[in-house]
Amino acid sequence: MILENNFDLKRMASQVRRDIVRMVYECQSGHPGGSLGCTDYLVALYFKIMKHDPSFNMDGIGEDLFFLSNGHISPVFYSVLAHSGYYDKSELKTFRKLNSRLQGHPTTHEHLPGIRIASGSLGQGMSVAIGAALAKKMNKDQSLVFSLHGDGELQEGQNWEAAMFAPFNKVDNLISTIDVNGQQIDGPTDKVLGLLDLHEKFSAFGWDVMHADGNDMDGIVAALEEAKTRTGKGKPVMILMKTEMGKGVDYMEGSHKWHGTAPNEQQLVQALNQLEETYGDY
Amino acid sequence: MKKYTYTESKDTRSGFGAGLLEAGRKNKEVVALCADLVGSLKMADFIKEFPDRFIQVGIAEANMICMAAGLTIGGKIPFTGTFANFSTGRVYDQIRQSVAYSNKNVKICASHAGLTLGEDGATHQILEDIGLMKMLPGMTVINPCDYNQTKAATIAIAEFEGPVYLRFGRPVVPVFTSPDQKFEIGKAWMVNEGADVSIFATGHMVWQAILAGEKLAEEGIDAEIINIHTIKPLDEKAVLKSAKKTGCVVTCEEHNRYGGLGESIAQLLSTNTPTPMEFVAVNDTFGESGTPEQLMKKYGLDSSNIVDAVKKVMKRK
Numbered sequence: 138m139i140l141e142n143n144f145d146l147k148r149m150a151s152q153v154r155r156d157i158v159r160m161v162y163e164c165q166s167g168h169p170g171g172s173l174g175c176t177d178y179l180v181a182l183y184f185k186i187m188k189h190d191p192s193f194n195m196d197g198i199g200e201d202l203f204f205l206s207n208g209h210i211s212p213v214f215y216s217v218l219a220h221s222g223y224y225d226k227s228e229l230k231t232f233r234k235l236n237s238r239l240q241g242h243p244t245t246h247e248h249l250p251g252i253r254i255a256s257g258s259l260g261q262g263m264s265v266a267i268g269a270a271l272a273k274k275m276n277k278d279q280s281l282v283f284s285l286h287g288d289g290e291l292q293e294g295q296n297w298e299a300a301m302f303a304p305f306n307k308v309d310n311l312i313s314t315i316d317v318n319g320q321q322i323d324g325p326t327d328k329v330l331g332l333l334d335l336h337e338k339f340s341a342f343g344w345d346v347m348h349a350d351g352n353d354m355d356g357i358v359a360a361l362e363e364a365k366t367r368t369g370k371g372k373p374v375m376i377l378m379k380t381e382m383g384k385g386v387d388y389m390e391g392s393h394k395w396h397g398t399a400p401n402e403q404q405l406v407q408a409l410n411q412l413e414e415t416y417g418d419y
Numbered sequence: 420m421k422k423y424t425y426t427e428s429k430d431t432r433s434g435f436g437a438g439l440l441e442a443g444r445k446n447k448e449v450v451a452l453c454a455d456l457v458g459s460l461k462m463a464d465f466i467k468e469f470p471d472r473f474i475q476v477g478i479a480e481a482n483m484i485c486m487a488a489g490l491t492i493g494g495k496i497p498f499t500g501t502f503a504n505f506s507t508g509r510v511y512d513q514i515r516q517s518v519a520y521s522n523k524n525v526k527i528c529a530s531h532a533g534l535t536l537g538e539d540g541a542t543h544q545i546l547e548d549i550g551l552m553k554m555l556p557g558m559t560v561i562n563p564c565d566y567n568q569t570k571a572a573t574i575a576i577a578e579f580e581g582p583v584y585l586r587f588g589r590p591v592v593p594v595f596t597s598p599d600q601k602f603e604i605g606k607a608w609m610v611n612e613g614a615d616v617s618i619f620a621t622g623h624m625v626w627q628a629i630l631a632g633e634k635l636a637e638e639g640i641d642a643e644i645i646n647i648h649t650i651k652p653l654d655e656k657a658v659l660k661s662a663k664k665t666g667c668v669v670t671c672e673e674h675n676r677y678g679g680l681g682e683s684i685a686q687l688l689s690t691n692t693p694t695p696m697e698f699v700a701v702n703d704t705f706g707e708s709g710t711p712e713q714l715m716k717k718y719g720l721d722s723s724n725i726v727d728a729v730k731k732v733m734k735r736k
Contacts, residue, residue, distance in 0.1 A: 197492060197493070198494065244520065244521070245520075246521070253492050254488060254492070254523075255517065255521045256516070257516070258512050258515075258516045261481075261516060261517050262485075264481070264482045264483075264484075264488075264513075264517075265486070265488050265517055266489060267486050268486035268487060268489020268490040268491075268492070269489040269492045269493060271474065271486065271493075272489065272492060275471070275493065278493070294481075295482060299482050299485075301477075302479065302482055
């Protein structure tokens, strides 16, 4: 499904946020906070920015690819894939339940269409995305690779191995995005292990660094369009995307407390009242 | 005892280098990655012939393993190269999540395995890698015994779909297998048929088992020697058949006695046909600096240790 205008993208984001809250409520586990914060980005990517095929081929030759490194925000990923046509949205009700293809963290193991690598153990996705981007270059495939990472996740050292590799090797068909929500399990990133100036850090490593408001659909669409024009110029592109954890559900917004906590029944109702059903609940 | 001779000695890692070049010639999807050890892994010939299919990753093994996983998504067959220690323990979680659990067609090629790395000492002499890799569901684990077998195994894993751990070594050792052998993953090789004891050996220990077999023959003991180059999946049929015939077993490996080939065979035998066993392996300790020969002797991994183990196990029949 392609949504041409930003109005429809915003309506889809509302539906995806409803799905996220309902999925996490039903199994009383999962990560709503980061999922809600990254909803606008993933909706923009899958319904407008990326050229992709929901009939799904693992090798993804000739299409744009996306890698979710911070796999714990699986609810948003699963909802977006379902509404994109990779599988029926009724499958969302199996999230985190026994015998489901929708595992707690995304995996290829259960052959869920749309997933190309397992993620959850943090810090691995940027390397995977670079590998896929290198394969595209070797295959003379002009399409792009996108990846998303948490800001807390940058505390994992492997990211900096990858961050050093990509510019040095001119991996310029890659658009990575950091979800800068400033929160992690034990509290604000500034209190746990400060990230300091990410712009300076990635610039110093050789990336073409951009900024975006990840919770403004017009802003994130424009940023991703701009990022695409910056590919093919010798540098990988990095979008530092400011988001609010829990965006769209007032009592979850801006707090690390909803990183990995499910709402109760009353909180569910309260949340759904704030999110319009637009493309049909699963 | 069947006679095995050799006219030359070579390192198994050079067999890997030769196999990689040939695999690269056979299939254009074969690509290689290396973490700053091109010379040690003998990758120079591949790089010279296929410069665009080689990726120098620097000293960043975690990045290398996950980039290899990403490369498979575009249909590539990546071979990663570094020492066995940095190929396994250092990157266990990367292999577990991005390669094994994700079922990616990555070939993890590991040189300088075991004690025979020598003078660098225990920081580099991994003796736990077979165990780490065989515990991963879906991982194939191969430990060839000489130059020719390593070359053949390298070519074979390029044609096999799925994650593989290929373990080989640093020192120059006798070349005694056929240069034109066909390597069958998961199929044991009968080195010598015998009746009194079954010796199952892998890697550098196969030559030691042959030397032990010759000494035993002089004393009238008829040893069956089987090369288990593929530790996982284990050739269960070959192991059970031999153990039933001889009634006692010795396993030989340049690895910790925990987690290695011996443990796999013990599990198989105990659940099918309980058989007396002895283990020629490193006895749950780290290595140290020394020459390969000194270390194999000190840690109980030479042919005389195999002879002693055979005599001991035969008494328990």
